[in-house]
Amino acid sequence: MRIAIYGRKFNDSAIQHVQQLIDSFLAHEVEITIYAAFHAYLIPRIQLPDSVKLFTQHQDLLNQVDCLVSIGGDGTMLDTLTLVRDSGIPVIGINMGRLGFLASIAKTEIATAVDSLVKGHFTIDKRSLIKLESNIELFNGLNYGLNDLTIHKKDTSSMIIIHTYLNGEFLNSYWADGLIIATPTGSTGYSLSCGGPIIFPSSENFVITPISPHNLNVRPIIISDNQVITFEVEGRSAQFLATLDARTETIESTVQLAVRKAAFQINLIRLHSENYLGTLRNKLMWGLDTRN
Secondary structure (H helix, E strand, O other): EEEEEOOOOOOHHHHHHHHHHHHHHHOOOOOEEEEHHHHHHOOOOOOOOOOOEEEHHHOOOOOOOOEEEEOOOHHHHHHHHHOOOOOOOOEEOOOOOOOOOOOOOHHHHHHHHHHHHOOOEEEEEEEEEEEEEOOOHHHHHHEEEOOOEEEEEEOOOOEEEEEEOOOEEEEEEEOOOOEEEOOOHHHHHHHHHHOOOOOOEEEEEEEEEEEEEOOOOOEEEEEEEEEEEEEEOOOOOOEEEEEEHHHHHHOOOOOOOEEEEEEEEEEEEEEEEOOHHHHHHHOOOOOOOOOO
16 A cells, blocks of 8 residues: 655654554555655654655655545645645545544544554545636635635725625625635534534535624525635725635735635545544534533
């Protein structure tokens, strides 16, 4: 089996778990390829075999690896999207942080997870992506996200007005700090913290969630993901911020934006010992209130 590993800097307390992950792969005679910048970070901290290969970009992974392992939290997991793109390479996340819906494998379960991965005891979850279209190139052409697109005011003072249309039909003018358009996967992220609903990953929907709206009767709304959402943004500032997952760009208010479902999906690995409902209960700590 051929495994690619991607990660960021982590706390010293996680070093032993990263070493355990590498050792577990080597024990199963797995061919390991590590992201070059992460490899340079690991060299003085853990023991790595000379047989490890390196990669730096999307093209280095094509037809070279069977899956990609993300070491970190959900943010690290989202970064892998720009590496796997539309290649179909499945991704699994080892959670070195605290709350993680995407990176769902706990660091205490590394040995079991590696064994299941190598033996093929897993299922592929196909997750839909959101695609941003505009009349200028944005995000270096990597104009898609797994979680959400966020339109947000740039300045800290006044709100912006986001005129929103569904398939060309007027929906609403949102007077707010911003607007989130989330996929089902992203419904447990920023959208959830702004009062948005949780949507099952297999649901073919988007949720539009306002951020601190001026009118309190403006609520999140769920729409079909086969619709095209277009925006016109106005405000006192000539610029606003657009964020795809964790990537942000400053955009002129004259730029035209539209959102639709991407033409490809990303493959997430779910071990047979995991399920979505169990992840929800664990991460949101449902049922742990002893007063009930």
